Amino acid sequence: MDAFYASVEQAAKPSLRGKPVVVGGVGPRGVVATASYEARVFGVHSAMATAQARRLCPNAAYLHPRFTLYRQISDIVMELLGRLSPLVEPLSLDEAFVDLEAGGVEGSSAAVRAVGERLRRDIRAATGVSASVGLAGSKMLAKIASEQAKPDGLVIIEPGTELELLGPMPVRTIPGVGPATAEALRRAGIHTVAETAEAGEAELVRLIGKAHGASLHALATGHDDRPVVAERDAKSVSVEDTFAEDLTDRTRVRLELARLADRCVQRLRGAGRSGRTVVIKVRRYDFSTLTRSETLRGPTDDPAVVREAAARLLEGVDTSEGVRLLGVGVSGLADYTQEDLFAQARAAQAPEADAVAEPEERPDAGARPRQWLPGLDVVHAELGRGWVQGSGLGRVTVRFEEPWSPGPGRVRTFAVDDPGLEPAEPVPLLRPGGLPYGGDAGASSGEGGASAA
Structure with a gap:
């Protein structure tokens, strides 16, 4: 899925479509979980301190995550993937591998492209957000293809072209190569995938150890026989x-x-x-x-x-x-x-x-004051459903809109203890009548991807 949390928020909030959105911790020690592509233009990226993101992109909407909604949409996407094959390996809420061969899909480029394009259309129709699809003969290559396809695209790596494609890429493209391994290779003059392959297995084993060196050499030469595993049991x-x-x-x-x-x-x-x-x-x-x-x-x-x-x-x-x-x-x-x-x-x-301690999902529990965190859902006795734009100095500002609203909703400010204002759960994924989110939300909004190996 493309910039998953941020594009879901854009789909759910008409006033944010096409605008920079940052989802994550909103406090002074918060960390960015996902930034929309509009925010990435300013240098904002995941795992960045929110304070730094605010300096780079002060006009973005900074929102607290709504995992209940993200899980609902993830469930819909995973169900669509399950229709393609019995072998679906979720990596996170927004990314999975799919073994198309196990689903009986013909191995020709035309056939797999048709499946990938139909999947992208089905995901957008069901959720209102976009996905990028990578198709290849192995998990590593499918993952690389899905990254190249972002945002909102599809890339096929044809058999026989793998080494030509991989060669010039930085060594960190290979799964499992983190900063420490990359630095060890850099000190040995190895920067690209091609240089990693040329170094040979014996040299890589000497540099980074037997198990890691052997697997790195296999991946650098395009050999990845890891199967798609349907059951990934949480530990x-x-x-x-x-x-x-x-x-x-x-x-x-x-x-x-x-x-x-x-x-x-x-x-x-x-x-x-x-x-x-x-x-x-x-x-x-x-x-x-x-x-x-x-x-x-x-x-x-x-x-x-x-x-x-x-x-x-x-x-x-x-x-x-x-x-x-x-x-x-x-x-x-x-x-x-x-x-x-x-x-x-x-x-x-x-x-x-x-x-002794109420769950965080109940910010009004007991004597604890309500926390009107930006991005969270509220409902007003007279004005209906909306979301928190911000709060402070005893006031809370709310924009009243829903995913299918024809345009940006109206904004109102209330006292934080206004009896007419209550926290609410996210609105259903589909509007009344079963129609999907309106507009082109998410089209320009990427963590993860749908990868078919």
Whole structure:
């Protein structure tokens, strides 16, 4: 999918179509998740600090991510891919490999091009956002082709042309070559894929080790026999938050960790799984990062059990100097739950335990003030549905529009505690009557891609 999060936001918000959009953390320590192509013109890219992105492109819309909506659209795309073949290997919400041969598609260029073009049309019709398709004889080449096809295109790498295409590309084009490997190769005078192939397997093994060197030589010479694997079983589920200011109060750290534990269990249950090992992650004021883990007697999806384990793990971590980031994860996943009767008994005796930390998805829970984060959905008792453009100084500005609105919606400003304004869930993917998003949203908006190997 092309600039997935950003193009979904453009599709859902008529006022943002054709304009720079940046999705990610909106606070002073936030990080860009995705930038639309209009924002990339200014040098904004994923993994960049949001503060730097604001300096490069101050007029962009900076939005908090809406993963509920992204997952809904991802499910639609993956279902369309599943119609092409029983072998679909999702890599993320917005990218997958598809084995067309397993789906009975003829191997001619004309046949696979027709399948790819139909897929692109079907994705746009069903979701209102665009996808780029790469077609080739292996996963590596299909991935490269999909990157070349961006945005909103299709590229086929014909058999026999692989080495000619790969040769001049930088070595980091090859999967698995990160900054450290690239630097080791650079010091040896190796910069391109062709130079990597010419170095030979023995030299690459000497430079970067046996396993990595052998696989790198195979990929550099166009040999990639990795199969498309339909089942990619998740090894863990985790959540984490970076805080605008370092947390120094121990009670606040405990409460935030409990809140993260509840969010983690929500994701765990959403995936229909349970887990046996609880892990916490603590990044301190000096950027040092600690992880601690505890393995339970059996797999669980009980929020009280995960909260208690996380709290025990925190006891062994010094947070007095300040905490920048906290995370909670569960690994050792299983498809069943081993009930913890002692934990259930404690929960029954102290029902208020579940109220220690409400999930982040309920910003109005308890005594916590509402967080009117930019990009999130709201509904007004009289004006209907809209989204937050910004807030501050006790006010919140809302633009009232929906994906199928004929043009940009009207803007109104309210007090942050206006009783008529409430948080809302994202609107359905299809407008009333089952019609897709209107306009050409997403046409110019790229992480990921649909790759057919």
